[in-house]
Amino acid sequence: MDSKAEKILVLATGGSIAQTSPKDPTLLGDTLVDAVPQLRNIADISVEQIAQVSSPDISVEHWLRLARRINEVLAGNDVQGVVVTHGTDTLEETAYFLNLVVSSDKPVVVVGAMRRPYSLGADGSANLYNGVAVARDPNSRGKGVLVTLNAEIHAARDVTKTTFNLDAFKAPDFGPLGYVNAKNGTTHFYRSPTRKHTTTSELSLDCETLPRVAILYSYVGVTPDLFEAVAAAGYKGVVWAGTGNANLPKVIRPAASEAVKSGMAVVRASRVNCRIVSRNDEIDDDAFGFVTADSLSPQKARILLMLALTKTADPARIQEFFDAH
Numbered sequence: 001m002d003s004k005a006e007k008i009l010v011l012a013t014g015g016s017i018a019q020t021s022p023k024d025p026t027l028l029g030d031t032l033v034d035a036v037p038q039l040r041n042i043a044d045i046s047v048e049q050i051a052q053v054s055s056p057d058i059s060v061e062h063w064l065r066l067a068r069r070i071n072e073v074l075a076g077n078d079v080q081g082v083v084v085t086h087g088t089d090t091l092e093e094t095a096y097f098l099n100l101v102v103s104s105d106k107p108v109v110v111v112g113a114m115r116r117p118y119s120l121g122a123d124g125s126a127n128l129y130n131g132v133a134v135a136r137d138p139n140s141r142g143k144g145v146l147v148t149l150n151a152e153i154h155a156a157r158d159v160t161k162t163t164f165n166l167d168a169f170k171a172p173d174f175g176p177l178g179y180v181n182a183k184n185g186t187t188h189f190y191r192s193p194t195r196k197h198t199t200t201s202e203l204s205l206d207c208e209t210l211p212r213v214a215i216l217y218s219y220v221g222v223t224p225d226l227f228e229a230v231a232a233a234g235y236k237g238v239v240w241a242g243t244g245n246a247n248l249p250k251v252i253r254p255a256a257s258e259a260v261k262s263g264m265a266v267v268r269a270s271r272v273n274c275r276i277v278s279r280n281d282e283i284d285d286d287a288f289g290f291v292t293a294d295s296l297s298p299q300k301a302r303i304l305l306m307l308a309l310t311k312t313a314d315p316a317r318i319q320e321f322f323d324a325h
């Protein structure tokens with residue numbers, strides 16, 4: 001090992017990459033790293049087990065623990081990058097949360113696996129190797145939190161799980177930032193994110209937990225009772241996963257308007273895959289006090305809204321957060 005090798009910390013959380021059966025993950029991060037001896041040739045690896053769950057069970061508490069540990073180690077001069085191993089179901093959410101609250105420009109790369117270890121064509125080891133290759137590369141700095149599966153390098157803001165195949169993680173709107181050459185671990189970037197993230201983010205972790213925000217999905221025949229129930233349950237915000245341009249049917253608008261008047265935040269996001277939600281088009285957002293989610297999916301709009309609500313409940317200020325991140 002070259003004494004100048006970059007020190008990379010692997011933070012393991014579970015997921016299929018660590019599952020030897022359909023049940024809960026059992027392989028520890030150390031085992032995942034030991035299964036890839038080539039890793040020791042490209043970086044000085046250390047491993048910590050942050051959690052051991054399938055990612056549908058990832059919680060806000062896991063997020064806070066993970067983000068605080070990342071900020072703690074990257075604030076020092078020792079660790080030069082972090083790789084997070086994670087289940088793929090909620091990988092995009094964890095990556096986007098970290099993209100908004102990590103306070104370092106050092107690389108943080110989230111990886112997972114579409115196939116379990118020991119299964120035919122298992123992808124976890126290659127994804128982990130590629131993740132470390134990206135994390136050790138100085139060119140990965142300042143690009144926000146990255147997601148690497150299937151040799152593609154994605155921005156946390158853009159990427160989403162699209163299929164159950166090896167190439168599941170895509171950025172339908174904008175494509176990958178670059179690629180990893182799995183043969184030799186070299187990385188190739190072709191663009192950088194333009195929205196605020198990590199060290200330029202206006203959001204932060206100075207909160208013990210996050211406000212509750214619900215996502216309500218629009219569909220033919222939707223009725224306002226769910227909106228009313230969420231408001232009555234004390235949620236601080238709602239992301240409306242609307243049809244088309246994130247539309248609310250007329251039958252919903254009174255309940256949404258009442259929610260805003262009661263101090264809740266209402267964000268219009270679109271259930272359409274590639275979108276840029278426009279304000280004051282079919283719906284007078286200014287009059288209702290609604291926020292629009294730009295190109296964020298409903299699940300990512302919820303994360304930005306939760307963090308924004310730790311700063312303000314003012315719809316205009318929240319809109320500024322959405323327009324900048």
Ligand code: ASP
Binds near residue numbers: 014086087089113115
């Ligand atoms: N259910 C698994 C998880 O998200 C799927 C995976 O990891 O690929 O933990």
